[in-house]
C-alpha cells in the first residue's frame with residue numbers, strides 16, 4: 005500500500021511539474037524577463053539591450069561621418085543629436101534615472117563633448133561638475149594624465165582641490181573608443197582619493213574593446229555602433 009501511495013504522489017508531482025513548464029512555455033516573453041532578473045550585468049551595462057523606446061530615437065539622431073578627422077575613422081557626430089530637443093532630453097533623462105539617489109557628489113566631464121552631457125546630469129542629481137580639460141586650459145594648479153587615442157596622443161588635467169578624497173564620482177563623456185580617455189579620467193580622480201562609481205557614455209564602439217581597458221570599472225552606454 006505504501007508503495008502505491010508513493011507512486012501516486014510521484015505521479016502527481018510529475019504532473020504538477022509538467023503543467024508548470026507548459027505554463028512557462030506559453031509565455032515567450034517570460035524567459036527574457038527571467039534573464040533580466042538573473043543577469044544584471046547584461047542588463048545594466050548597455051541600456052540598448054533593455055530596449056527602452058527612447059534609445060532608438062537617440063541612435064537615429066547620431067550622424068556617422070566617414071573618414072573624419074582621418075581616413076578610416078567613422079566619426080560619431082553627436083551635434084545632430086543636440087539639434088533634436090526630445091532626443092537630447094531623453095539622453096540626459098536616461099542617465100539621470102540611473103544615477104539619481106546613488107550618492108554621487110561629483111560628475112567629472114571630459115573635454116570637449118563630456119562638457120555637453122555632464123553638467124545637466126550633475127544639476128539633476130545634485131552633484132558638482134568638474135571639468136577634465138586638455139592641457140594648459142585650466143588656470144589653477146593642476147594634476148595631469150597622458151593617454152593614447154584612436155587617432156593620436158593627448159593629456160587631461162584637473163584642478164587640484166576640485167575633488168576631495170572619498171568623494172563618489174561619475175565620469176561622463178560622449179563616446180568610448182579605445183578607452184584611453186576614460187582611463188586617464190579615472191586615474192586623475194583616483195589619484196586624489198575619489199571613488200569612481202561608474203563611467204557613462206552615450207556611444208560605445210565595441211570593436212575597439214575600450215571596455216576591457218577599464219580594469220573592471222563599470223561602464224554604462226546608451227547605444228553601440230558596429231562598423232560592420
Ligand SMILES: O=P(O)(O)OC[C@H]1O[C@H](OP(=O)(O)OP(=O)(O)O)[C@H](O)[C@@H]1O
Nearest residue numbers: 115116117153154180181182183184185
Ligand atoms: O576611448 P578613446 O579612444 O580614448 O576616445 C574617446 C574620446 O575621443 C573623443 O574625444 P577627442 O579626443 O576626439 O577630443 P574632442 O572631444 O576634444 O574632440 C571622444 O569625445 C572621447 O573623449
Ligand SMILES: Nc1ncnc2[nH]cnc12
Nearest residue numbers: 077078079080154179181
Ligand atoms: N569614431 C569616433 N567618433 C567620434 N569620436 C571619437 N573619438 C574616438 N573615436 C571616435
